[in-house]
Amino acid sequence: VADALGLALVPDSPVLCGLAATSPAPGLRERLSGRRAHCVATLTRAGRVVMREAGEVLFREYGLSGIVSFNLSRHARPGDAIELDLAPEVDAWEVDKLVADRPGDAHALDGILDPTTAEALVGLAGGAQAGGLAWRVAPLVKGLPFRVEGLADTAHAQVTRGGIDVAALDARTLAARGHDGLFACGEALDVDGACGGYNLAWAWASGMSCGASAARHAATAHANATAPSKDARAARAGAPTPRKDAPSSPERTLS
């Protein structure tokens, strides 16, 4: 409808969805698929930090999902790097020490990582041999690397970015400029937010504002349509009804 009316549109794209991401470790995605981990994820582009996000990641065969991935999907581009700190409450030296104290034992990370994830990382570090294990496992725990290929599982994306350009609307009333009586709200507009209820909050708040504006507009239009004409008001007040063909005089115009 907006397109047909010539309102400015921003192209649609899915956001709040999974990220297709490769891992340098062959088989890691398959081994971790379905596991969840609490982490701090850092998204970087050409060495610069784009965003950092704490929360839960869900490993999938295609890459990453979960709330952390959803929020990264609003900013990530193909080629970006993601590092997952899987033990944000533990310093790197502590992870080093834990692994060094029990060389070759993936259970050294019990209480920090779930056993399947720990085993996968130890496997990625080249097996459970003693010696050198600590310095290879700890960097993975504190910065498991991925490379973004693009968005994934977009059929289940929670939000659509794009839609009616916000510049096409009056921000106070959400009335479309140049289209009397047309109002828009929610995801129809090019507005999207991070996970955390912001999209529903926007849908409700903009819906209330838009509905109230539309009601006011309808009430005004109704009042104008049903308001008695000047002649009817004059007749009710007992004044003589002017003849249509009577020449207008300054006095009549003023009265």
Ligand SMILES: Cc1cc2nc3c(=O)[nH]c(=O)nc-3n(C[C@H](O)[C@H](O)[C@H](O)COP(=O)(O)OP(=O)(O)OC[C@H]3O[C@@H](n4cnc5c(N)ncnc54)[C@H](O)[C@@H]3O)c2cc1C
């Ligand atoms: C799986 C999932 C989980 C989500 N979780 C969260 C969350 O936890 N927190 C959060 O903030 N947001 C969440 N969102 C996003 C949030 O639900 C949406 O941003 C919000 O519902 C958008 O509201 P809306 O009214 O603009 O659009 P919609 O909710 O999409 O409503 C549009 C309505 O218009 C109807 N419609 C479409 N075309 C026509 C037509 N031609 N004639 C008549 N009716 C029509 C549709 O059937 C629909 O009922 C989630 C979304 C999904 C898909």
